[in-house]
Amino acid sequence: MQKQTYGNSGAMSEDDAPADIKQYLTFSVGKEVFALGIATIKEILRNVQLATVPLMPLHMRGVINLRGAVVPVIDLAVMFDREPLIETKRTSVIVLEITDDGEMLDIGIMVDAVSAVIEIGDERIEPAPGFGTPVRAEFIEGLGKLDDGFVIILNAERTFSLRQMAPEPTENA
Numbered sequence: 508m509q510k511q512t513y514g515n516s517g518a519m520s521e522d523d524a525p526a527d528i529k530q531y532l533t534f535s536v537g538k539e540v541f542a543l544g545i546a547t548i549k550e551i552l553r554n555v556q557l558a559t560v561p562l563m564p565l566h567m568r569g570v571i572n573l574r575g576a577v578v579p580v581i582d583l584a585v586m587f588d589r590e591p592l593i594e595t596k597r598t599s600v601i602v603l604e605i606t607d608d609g610e611m612l613d614i615g616i617m618v619d620a621v622s623a624v625i626e627i628g629d630e631r632i633e634p635a636p637g638f639g640t641p642v643r644a645e646f647i648e649g650l651g652k653l654d655d656g657f658v659i660i661l662n663a664e665r666t667f668s669l670r671q672m673a674p675e676p677t678e679n680a
Contacts, residue, residue, distance in 0.1 A: 513653055514628025527629045531651065533622040533658055534601065536583050536592070540622070540658045542651060547663040549602040549613060551621055555580070565591075568617050571600065578602060580615035581667070592617055605664050614667050625658075627651040632660065 514528065531542035532551075557569030557580055566586040571578050580600055584592045592598060597620040605612055635647035646666040651658045 513625065513651065514631040528626045529629070530624055530626050531658070531660060532601070532624055534599070534618040535620050535622060536587065536618055537589060540656075541583075541618075542625070542627075542658045542660045543601070543603070543663050544648075544660075545624060547603045547605055549604040552600045552602065552615075553596075553598070555600045555615075571615060573602065573613065573615075576613060578613045578615050580617055583616045583618055592619060595619070597621075603663055603667060605667055607664065607668050616667070625651075625653075627653075627658075627660075633657075 530545040532545055532548050533540055533542045535541070552571070555571055557571060559569045560567070563569075566581050568580045568582040568585075568591075571580055582591050584590060598617065599621045600615040600617050601621065602613055602615050605614060631652045632649040633652065634649055635644045636650070646661055648660040648662040651660050
């Protein structure tokens with residue numbers, strides 16, 4: 508995996524404040540490139556055997572056993588209203604550690620491929636637009652401007668909260 512830096516690349520004197528650069532893991536879902544703050548990433552897995560669970564929402568691909576803990580795995584493409592991911596050699600499960608209502612949770616997200624760890628300075632991150640992205644604005648932390656385009660930076664705790672991923676209630680429920 509490669510590491511790239513965007514922004515704040517000038518030399519600093521001792522009087523300068525430290526550059527505000529954050530690290531992000533980039534990954535693809537279809538042709539779109541997304542990123543998550545590295546602080547939420549617990550690990551990255553490939554060639555994972557999922558156990559399916561009956562009657563789960565469509566975006567729930569299954570569960571994995573991660574050192575004795577049951578971790579749900581979400582198909583990020585389905586969650587973003589796309590066709591389900593087709594597993595290949597590059598398909599990965601990114602295990603996130605997030606806080607939801609004060610509780611620490613491990614959640615896996617299935618993506619087409621993990622790309623790189625990048626560093627982006629705050630001055631190269633734009634606020635989430637209200638339209639024009641494949642993801643609802645409340646899930647987006649910002650748009651990182653790269654040399655060859657941009658990356659959609661997801662807010663892990665809003666995107667993968669249990670409330671957000673719960674199935675919609677039916678009229679008969």
